[in-house]
Structure formats: structure tokens, C-alpha cells
Amino acid sequence: MSEEVSVRRIGANEAVACVEALADVLIDCVEGGASVSFMLPLPRDKALAFWRGVAEGVVRNERVLLIAETREGEILGTVQLITAQPDNQPHRADIAKMLVSRKARRRGIAQQLMVAVDAVAREEGKTVLVLDTVTGGDAERLYERAGWQRAGTVPKYALMPDGEFCATTFYYKHL
Template sequence: MIDNLSVRRVGANEAAACVEALADVLIDCVEGGASVSFMLPISRERAVGFWRKVADDVASGERVLLIAEEGDGQIVGTVHLITAQPENQPHRADIAKMLVRRKARRRGVAQRLMAAVEHAAREEGKSVLVLDTVTGGDAERLYERSGWRRVGTVPNYALMPNGELCATTFFCKQL
């Protein structure tokens, strides 16, 4: 466990102020092999651009952004909840970009982020959550331990950052 770890929701202004630090987390994860929609080499410009879009979505109410910080204020993890859904799915949200810096892994950060994002989903009136992850990865075990239900696997769904094809497993959770 990380001493003095805090996990919290950030608003629009703070999300915009965290873009550079969140880009550091994204770059670290992609360089560590995480299949989270980005390929190697990942440029800082690309990572910053992604987080600026997320900050805009937080400002418009389409996403909820959570961060995990060490006692010194360094962001070591993040996750967001995509609340903007089609009109026939107002009760659903997607969990996206569960990212934990390599140096902070296996210390309870992801578990705390998942508990916090589920709490945020309840606050937003969401009762069905969906996420996907690389099949066979560490995240699968986290989601299963957290009460998520595996609903299927799609072979060759995405690419790893190095260009290799990977399967993706989909999970859901009823709140």
C-alpha cells in the first residue's frame, strides 16, 4: 500500500491543470506495454492532447475524472467514467483509462480507483457499468476480485503498443 494515498474526483478547472501530470502517467503506462488505445512511440503532444480532450469532457459533464495522488501530490493513477451515453442508456456508463504508474503498481492504487469510480457512478445515477481490458492481463484479476462479471472476449480486438494483436475481454457490473 502507498502511504498517504488519496483518490478523488477532480472538476473541470483542476482537470485542465492536471493535463501535464496525467500525460506523464499515460506515457509511463504505454511505454510499459499497456494497451490503452495508444501506440509506441507515444509523443508528449499526443498524450497532452488526449488529456485536454478529457478535461473538456469533464467541463461539459460527459466524463468524471478521478486521480490517485501520493502524499507529495504526485499523480500515480487515474480512471474516468464516461457518462455521456445514447438516450436509451441513461443508466449506463463506461469505465475508461484505468492507469497506474509502473512504480505504484501492486500497492492498492487500482483497487482504490475502482472503488472510487463505482461510487462516482452511483452519484451520477448510473446502475450499469461496462469496461474492457486486455485478455490475460493483470487488470482482469482486479476486475474479477472487485465483483465485475466477465461477459465475453473478442480475439484480435486491438493492438498492443508494439503493434501485436491482442484479445480484449469485456466486463460489466450492476450497481
Template sequence: MASSVPASTLDVRRATSVSDAEIEALADVLIDCVDGGASVSFMLPMTRDKALAFWRSVADGVARGERVLLLAEDAQGIVGTVQVILAQPENQPHRADVAKMLVHRRARRQGAGAALMRAAEREALAEGKTLLVLDTADDTAARLYARLGWQAAGTIPRYALLPAGGECATTYFYRSLT
């Protein structure tokens, strides 16, 4: 197993375009998270083809300016990611959704999640967004969001399925950036 890398060696950057190599690395992160039980819209078995197709779609959204893609990298490559979905209905120009905050298991508890979320907030504000919304089925992530100042809006029981099956609740959070 690879050793963990301290957050001080972590770089978070915005991807203005997404290369084939980055799509491959992002697929590795997504597969690791789903294999580890993360309820992030995918069921087991999590195939490489499914992961690659997802990230190609995200790359298309980045190219169209519909979303911001942030990448967390250490000396070994991409270890985490988060998206800010800018494209919203016309009556919600001030709002964005935060989605798919993923951190590879080898890099967890090293500050990557917090660094990604802080960067997401900065990028959203730079894009003119003043209200962010997200949902999570993960209690660990919920604690992180609360520590970062996000407000829980409510929990919906039986909202989704875990990757191996079985229902799970999801909690919605919001954060005002003004």
C-alpha cells in the first residue's frame, strides 16, 4: 500500500481542460471511492469503462464552461477532486452545486478534502456564485462540511443506494459565501 502524503505537499488546481491522462487518473480515484463504499451515484461493479465515460462527460462540461473541476495532486498524481456546477436555472444565477468531492483512500485524513472544499468556495465566488449547495450520504464528509462552516439543511432517509446495495440517507448542506 502506498504511504500517505502530508497535505503540505498537496496542490489543488483548477483544470481548464482535461487531458486523457487526467481522465485516466480521475477514473482511478472514482473507482477507488466506489470500491471503498462511497455512495457517489455508482453501483458495484464499478468498471473502468463506466468511470472513463463519466469523466469524459465531466470534461465536456468543463469545456462548455458549465462546471469547474478542481484536482488535488501530490507527488504521486491526482488524489482527489471536486466539481462546482455553474449551470443553473435562470432564476438561480447566484447559486452553484458542489458535486463529487472524492479523495482516494490513500490520501484521506491528510487535508485533501478540506483543501478541495476551500478551493471550490474560492472558485465559485470568482464565478459570481454566492450560495453553494451539496448533498452527502457519508457521515465523515458531513462532519468535514460542518467543520468548514457549511449548514445542514436536512436529511432524507432512504435517498440512495450504497454501491454494494442497501439504502442510505443523504444530508443536504448549504453555504453562503457573502
């Protein structure tokens, strides 16, 4: 049940310490077909390098990292708020890498992550959020239920992990 899972923001030192577990979540999601910027097969060293870069972004206050974890400390999901934006967009942030391990899906964890990232965005003074997702995927329903507005779709925007083209739908939300 989702009440056994808590979502929290982690700081720079903890982000570095979580790199291995976050790499596990990323690899699992890509192996499950998630189009999240990586192709199959996703080598572990590449996933680790990605998360080390995210941790560096947390250190530089360019992004916020949230994790969903069990009482025992197992990381089941994550989402990022990218706060580093151009000078003329200090009010905006991007949502990135909303990931939930396949074994933990359909338990409300993604919804918990989205509620938490909204709260963090407000704390950070952000009033416009933007994200993109695979057109027709399960995440679209999640985002629309959470109050996100569809801005538009770009055909053949990205590739699925197996190399097939996929359309991407862009969303925004005013807080």
C-alpha cells in the first residue's frame, strides 16, 4: 500500500549516497520500456554517471531530488524539479525523470511524488511547471488527474528504448 511509502526531498550528500539505488530504478524503468532519454541496453555505468550528474546538480542548487522509499529505506521511485532556468524565467521549473520501479506501480507512489514535487516547487517560489511524456502512455492520465494542462504533441520527438519513434506530449501547470 502507498501508506507504507514516504516521499521526501534529499540533500546533496544523501543524493550522492543514493546513486546506486537510483540507478537500479532507472535501469528497471528503461528495461520496462520507459522512454526517459536512455536506450536499451542501459549499461549500469551509464545509469550511475547520470545519477552522479543529478547529485552534482543538487549540490549546485540547480535541481531538487525527491525519492519515494519504504520504511526499510528501499527507493521505489523518484522525481526531479529542475530549478535552474534562464534569467527571464525565474518563476518556472521543469519536472524530470518521474520514475517508479515496475514492482511498485499501481500503489499511488507516482501520485505521491507529483503532490510532493508541487509542494517543493511552491517552496522554491516556482509558479509555472513544465514536463513532457510519451504520448498515449500511462503517465498522461496521472498528469491530467493532477491538474496538468496539455500544451501539445510533437510526433517522432524521441525514441523508445527499443529504437522505435514515439510522440511526446508537453504539459504545463500553474501553481
